Every structure is written in structure tokens, then in C-alpha cells.
Amino acid sequence: TPDLGTEFLERPLANPLMNAAGVWCTLAAQLDALADSEAAAIVTKSCTLVRRDGNPEPRYRALPLGSINSMGLPNEGYLYYLDYAAHHDYDHKPLFVSVSGLSLDDNLTIVAALRDVVLPALLEINLSCPNVPGKAQPGYDFEAMDELLAEVATAYRRPFGVKLPPYFDFAHFDTVAQILNRYEHLAFITCINSVGNALIIDTGQESAVIRPKDGFGGLGGDYVLPTALANVNAFHRRCPTKTIIGCGGVRTGEHVFQHLLAGATLVQVGTALYEEGPGIFQRLARELAELMAHKGYRRIDEFRGRLKTL
Numbered sequence: 001t002p003d004l005g006t007e008f009l010e011r012p013l014a015n016p017l018m019n020a021a022g023v024w025c026t027l028a029a030q031l032d033a034l035a036d037s038e039a040a041a042i043v044t045k046s047c048t049l050v051r052r053d054g055n056p057e058p059r060y061r062a063l064p065l066g067s068i069n070s071m072g073l074p075n076e077g078y079l080y081y082l083d084y085a086a087h088h089d090y091d092h093k094p095l096f097v098s099v100s101g102l103s104l105d106d107n108l109t110i111v112a113a114l115r116d117v118v119l120p121a122l123l124e125i126n127l128s129c130p131n132v133p134g135k136a137q138p139g140y141d142f143e144a145m146d147e148l149l150a151e152v153a154t155a156y157r158r159p160f161g162v163k164l165p166p167y168f169d170f171a172h173f174d175t176v177a178q179i180l181n182r183y184e185h186l187a188f189i190t191c192i193n194s195v196g197n198a199l200i201i202d203t204g205q206e207s208a209v210i211r212p213k214d215g216f217g218g219l220g221g222d223y224v225l226p227t228a229l230a231n232v233n234a235f236h237r238r239c240p241t242k243t244i245i246g247c248g249g250v251r252t253g254e255h256v257f258q259h260l261l262a263g264a265t266l267v268q269v270g271t272a273l274y275e276e277g278p279g280i281f282q283r284l285a286r287e288l289a290e291l292m293a294h295k296g297y298r299r300i301d302e303f304r305g306r307l308k309t310l
């Protein structure tokens with residue numbers, strides 16, 4: 001059988017699979033379930049300085065082709081996740097801590113705290129939550145993003161990564177890649193977060209389907225796979241010294257294969273994990289191995305990043 005083994009930041013991993021920040025990772029019991037699953041790494045729900053209830057419900061809706069959500073960063077506050085990180089067994093599998101402070105100061109406070117506890121946990125700075133009313137995504141404000149990365153890189157002084165929103169224009173791919181390439185400590189790039197501020201309409205009810213923001217929310221699932229693959233490949237081409245983590249639209253082993261072909265090293269699962277639970281990682285690993293066997297690949301590095309063009 002094919003070997004799903006891979007490497008992330010020089011660390012060997014059993015497979016390229018992990019959860020997407022925010023899904024099945026807000027509470028310790030959920031994170032424990034991921035730690036006990038076939039996922040090779042896990043990431044926490046994006047945390048803020050203080051605990052948040054998040055947006056009013058209904059704020060998540062599963063759809064025939066994916067999901068829409070406007071959770072609003074409900075989380076237990078950063079100290080909860082630092083405590084979880086302090087007790088995690090890093091020899092078993094890596095733990096990422098996702099941080100989504102609501103201000104530059106909040107981000108720097110959390111990042112400094114994570115630095116000072118000196119844990120092997122990996123930092124994923126979320127630049128792309130589309131669902132906090134009144135808060136623009138740093139990922140779409142290039143000057144603010146550049147300032148945030150400069151401050152975080154200076155404060156953290158260790159390898160970290162960013163979770164980007166989707167971009168839809170080569171000028172934006174170029175500008176963002178140019179910014180990211182200036183930060184040596186910036187070791188990985190996770191593409192993409194949900195496609196922000198979509199609107200799903202229930203025809204029968206003649207209504208939006210989630211309460212926050214008049215029904216506008218982040219789109220995930222099958223709807224976003226082509227956009228996710230494009231962003232993975234765009235930053236894979238433009239940031240040769242960075243490791244790309246793919247996220248968006250992964251529901252089958254074939255989708256994992258496509259993210260790897262596009263240049264991803266790890267592949268995160270969001271909507272499909274929300275719907276299927278942590279058992280999904282065993283299914284995705286099996287389906288990826290079957291597809292690799294069918295194609296005659298023994299290892300991931302035989303095809304990773306080798307997307308052909310016409």
C-alpha cells in the first residue's frame with residue numbers, strides 16, 4: 001500500500017490530514033477526539049483575548065453543496081487554549097494554535113503569551129474571519145496585514161503561519177505574496193478561509209437561513225474547492241520558501257489529492273468534518289491511498305506540487 005507519510009517544518013507526519021481551525025476544536029473534549037483520530041495534526045478554534053459567545057443562532061447551516069456560517073469567533077479565550085497546549089502530547093502529533101485577536105494589541109498579547117510559555121505548539125494567525133460585525137478582515141487590508149505581520153514576527157521570533165482569505169485577482173496574489181515573502185519567520189501559509197459574506201436563500205421561506213448579518217456568512221464545502229485550489233497553487237508558485245497548507249472543499253480522498261497536486265503539504269478539512277465527525281480522517285486516508293495505488297504512486301512526494309498545465 002502507498003505511504004501517506006509526509007513532513008511539515010522538518011517533522012515527519014503519518015499523513016497530510018488535519019482539521020480546519022474552528023471545526024471540532026473549540027473545547028478540550030473535541031480537541032481530544034481529534035488527537036485520538038487519524039488526523040496527523042490538529043489546530044484549535046481561533047482564539048481571542050477574552051471568551052466570546054459569538055453571534056446569535058442560527059449561525060451555521062449545512063447545505064447540499066457545503067455550508068454557510070457566521071459563528072462570530074465563539075471561543076473560550078486564549079488562556080484556555082494555552083492551557084490545552086501546555087498539556088498536549090507533541091510526540092503523538094503536532095498542535096497548532098489559531099489566533100484571531102480583534103485588534104493588533106490583542107494579537108500581540110496572545111502571541112507574546114504563546115512565545116513565553118515556550119511550547120512546541122505552532123502559531124496560525126487568522127487574518128480572515130469574515131463574521132465579526134464591523135471588523136474588516138486583515139487579509140483584505142494589505143497595509144494592516146503588513147503591519148500586523150511585522151509586529152508579530154518581531155514579537156514572536158519563531159516560525160509561524162497565516163490563515164488567508166481567498167483572493168480572486170492575480171494583482172492580489174502578487175501583492176500578498178510579496179508581503180508574505182518579506183517575513184523569514186513566516187513559515188507556512190494556509191489557504192483558504194471561507195469565502196466571505198455569501199447569501200443563501202430559502203425559497204420556500206423567502207428568507208435568509210442564518211441570523212447574523214442579515215444572512216451573510218462564510219461559504220464552505222464543495223462550493224469553494226476550485227477557489228481553494230487556485231489559492232493553494234497561486235501561493236505555491238509565488239512563495240517557494242513557504243510551506244502551503246490547503247483548506248477548502250475537501251470531502252473525499254480525491255479532493256486531498258488535488259490539494260496536494262496544487263502544492264499543499266498538509267490539507268485541512270472543515271465543512272465535511274463538521275458534518276461527518278473525526279472518523280472522516282480514516283476515510284480520507286483510505287481514499288487517498290486507493291487513488292495513489294490506482295495511479296501507481298508509492299509516496300506523496302512523487303506527485304505533490306506537480307500539477308500540469310496545458
Ligand SMILES: O=C1NC(=O)NC(C(=O)O)N1
Nearest residue numbers: 071072073129131194218
Ligand atoms: O475565520 C473564521 N472563518 C469562518 O468561516 N468562521 C469563523 C467564525 O465566524 O468564527 N471564523
